[in-house]
Amino acid sequence: MPSLSGVMQRRYIFDVHLGSTIAPFKLLEPWRAVLPISNAALMDEAQMKSQAPGLAKWWTQANEIWEENKTKSSRLSFLENLDYQSKLTKQLGGGKHRVVYSSSGTALAAAHIDNPNQIIDTTLYWLPVRSREEAQYLVAILNAPATTRAVSHLQSRGLFGARHFHTYVWRLSIPTYDPTQETHCHLVELAKRAEEAASSTDVSDMGFQRARRLIRDKLEKQGIAAQLDAGVTELLGLDV
Helix, strand or coil: CCCCCCCCCHHHEEEEECHHHEECCEECCCEEEECCEECCEECCHHHHHHHCHHHHHHHHHHHHHHHHHCCCCCCCCHHHHHCHHHCCHHHCCCCCCEEEEECCCCCCCEEEECCCCCEECCCEEEEECCCHHHHHHHHHHHHCHHHHHHHHHHCEEECCEEECCCCHHHHCCCCCCCCCCHHHHHHHHHHHHHHHHHHCCCCCCCCHHHHHHHHHHHHHHCCHHHHHHHHHHHHHCCCC
8 A cells, every 4th residue: 555644743643563573571663653542542533623633634545545445345444443342442541561472473572561652463462460570570471482382282383383372371370470479579580681681682673583583592692591491480380
């Protein structure tokens, strides 16, 4: 489709994270999207026209392209498709901390989002958490190689091996985060070290697959990956 251009208020331009903007313990450069969101709520077309003329003009163009090119079987309007099964509105007005992980791939990649205004695309799975520490605890578990191995037998197989993690990780016996548990706190500390290592890894101007590989290589060299693997294996009672 040809690009659209227009002038509107910055408040309607949002950062969006996809599978390709997530690496282990690190958020990569997000995409940008124009979205009709105001005060943590989805606007209807009447509200756009009355409150944001620039957005309404852009929306009219985008809606025309949608109507001309949507599948014959689709009965959804552009706005209905944008929020199909509440995939967008469920994200609005929630808490600050969320955990995101890749929906497919040969190895799980997970990260922590602490900006409630960033939007998550359907190529990622996400869940709200109560604190930064709980997010780090879960991100440590999700990024551990042991977790990928533990769910691999549930995944569909493709040309390059297992793919599509979906919600299989939640079939594992992952305990609710408890800051009084030594093992839980140990994983949080490992996640902090991993976040620092990932943050200091220059992954600019490269594809997300290479970025993930570089970060995982660094975690291995620093011994963090092995400690994560051992800690998660013990926590979940997995076979070594």
